[in-house]
Amino acid sequence: MKILVIGGGGREHALVWKIKQSPLVTEVFCAPGNAGTEGLARNISVSATDLDSLLAIALENRVDLTVVGPEQPLVMGIVDLFESQGLKIVGPTAQGALLEGSKAFAKDLMKTHNIPTADFDVFEDKDAAKAYCHGKGALVVKADGLAAGKGVFVCKNEAEAVDAVEQIMGAKTFGESGNQVVIEQCLEGQEISILAFTDGHTVVALEAAQDHKAALDGDAGPNTGGMGAYSPTPVFTPALKEQVVERILLPTLRGLQEQDILYKGILYAGLMLTADGPKVLEFNCRMGDPETQPLMMRMQSDIVPALKACADGTLEKIHLEWKPDAAVCVVMAAGGYPGSYEKGQAISGLAQVASIPEAVVFHAGTKVEGDHIVTHGGRVLGVTATGKDITQAIDTAYRAVDKIRWEGAHFRRDIGQKAVKTQ
Structure with missing residues (x-):
């Protein structure tokens, strides 16, 4: 098989590293890749958001399967484009990618289908959003659209929440992603990332990982795209994992199906383990970064059959083995x-x-x-x-x-x- 990995970050290097180990694979391409993927794959200097050029690369090189690393091309509709040309690709359509591309869309889906999450409100008006913060205490303020993992402000008080609204909606720190904000209750507990493969019907959950979002030791400083991660997570028991699959991941897929969205690829739930059980902080429509790095180091199974099964709709045949390390x-x-x-x-x-x-x-x-x-x-x-x-x-x-x-x-x-x- 020839496989194209789209993206140029640490997640993509880890995916290339793991895919390259598969006896099913004859050649790996990475677009655009980085200095690390260069020794494992054929790097092609094309942006992950240049969808037409990526399609041309896949067709020209007769790529058998494309794996999309970052969220932006998914939200832009790369899966729709590739599938229209008969190409196999791992990821949700543009409609499915709204699960990450719009926090308001995701929260409304969770509310409709009783998927546990924090109470919230959505605002398009800056002044109304600021007024809502009055007397609420600790809140989380989120830019509605994509912000490279940085558009979330955990605010200890009203003043911080109002300032976050101003940064997102007033200063437009995250551009058009700040046209709406989601303001939600601040949950307490440990944060866990659970990633799963899905073909729209079956879910195969990976081992849990824990990310470290804040820039500085002790979870201080501003949010980042992630400063480190580890797996396994001792607090995330097998019973909790089963609960997350049954109460969060499968209901999410069913909710999307009711909107005529067959969600395939990676379903990533960022969870808070609260005193009332796991609650969803956010959904992502791709592998996490840096969670992918330790997960690929621990995965015993060949990843390629699982990726192919996501695209083919045959995931019920897949069982993943993990190293105890x-x-x-x-x-x-x-x-x-x-x-x-x-x-x-x-x-x-x-x-x-x-x-x-x-x-x-x-x-x-x-x-x-x-x-x-x-x-x-x-x-x-x-x-x-x-x-x-x-x-x-x-x-x-x-x-x-x-x-x-x-x-x-x-x-x-x-x-x-x-x-x-x-x-």
């Missing part, structure tokens, strides 16, 4: 991220990490420049390691991180500590 991903970011940052800093120490067999450096914001690999994004590397338990995986990941250098690099030092405390 723990895996931890530490994201190394450019100085200033998630704000403004410089590109082009030379990265050193990557060759030294190769001496640690349990560690893999997944590239995110990198490119090759002459004889050097340089930074080319906010989140630059996802240094990922396995171990017999979470403590060993953490130790190995940070041993690898400490070998890597570039000017201004920063990362959290507490990735995985929540798991250590609950072991």
Whole structure:
């Protein structure tokens, strides 16, 4: 099989790394890819949002299956386009991708189908949104549309909530994504990511992972696209996993079917484990980043049959096996991220990490420049390691991180500590 992976981040490097291991695969393409995918796939310098060029690449190279990494091309309708040309592709249609593309759409679906989530209201008027915050205490304010994981503000009080509304709707920090805001009750508990393969009918849940959204240790600082992740998550028991499948994932698919949407691909639920049980914080229509990195390290099964089954509608035949090891991903970011940052800093120490067999450096914001690999994004590397338990995986990941250098690099030092405390 020839497989095309769309995207150029750490998630896509991890997917390419795993797909490349399949005996079913003869060639992997990655568009646009990065310095890490270059050694595994044929990188093609085309943006993930240039749908017509991506279609031409798939047709010209007779690609058997396309796997979409980021959310933007899904929301733009890449699945609709590829399927109209008879191509197999993993992901939901543009209508299905509204589950991530519009938080208001997702919340309305959950409300209609009694899927547990926080109480909420949706606003198109800035002044009305600000007035709603009065006297409410802690709230979460979200830009309705896509914002690269950064359009969510967890606000401790009314003043912070009003400021978040102003940033989203007034200053238009996230552009047109801020035409609407969703304001919801602030849930308490541990946050968990549960990703699943689906063909629209069957759900095959992956192992759970826990992301670290905040930029700084102790969950301080602004939200980011994710500063690290680990798997498994001790607090997420097999009973909870079954509950999430039965009460959240399958009802979501059925709710979409009632709107004539057959949702195929990846269904990702960001959950809060509250005292009243798991509640949905958000849905995503693709693999998480950086959750994909530790999940690919732990997946024992060949991923390609599962991906193909999502597109073919034969997922009931798939059973995934997992390694008992723990895996931890530490994201190394450019100085200033998630704000403004410089590109082009030379990265050193990557060759030294190769001496640690349990560690893999997944590239995110990198490119090759002459004889050097340089930074080319906010989140630059996802240094990922396995171990017999979470403590060993953490130790190995940070041993690898400490070998890597570039000017201004920063990362959290507490990735995985929540798991250590609950072991």
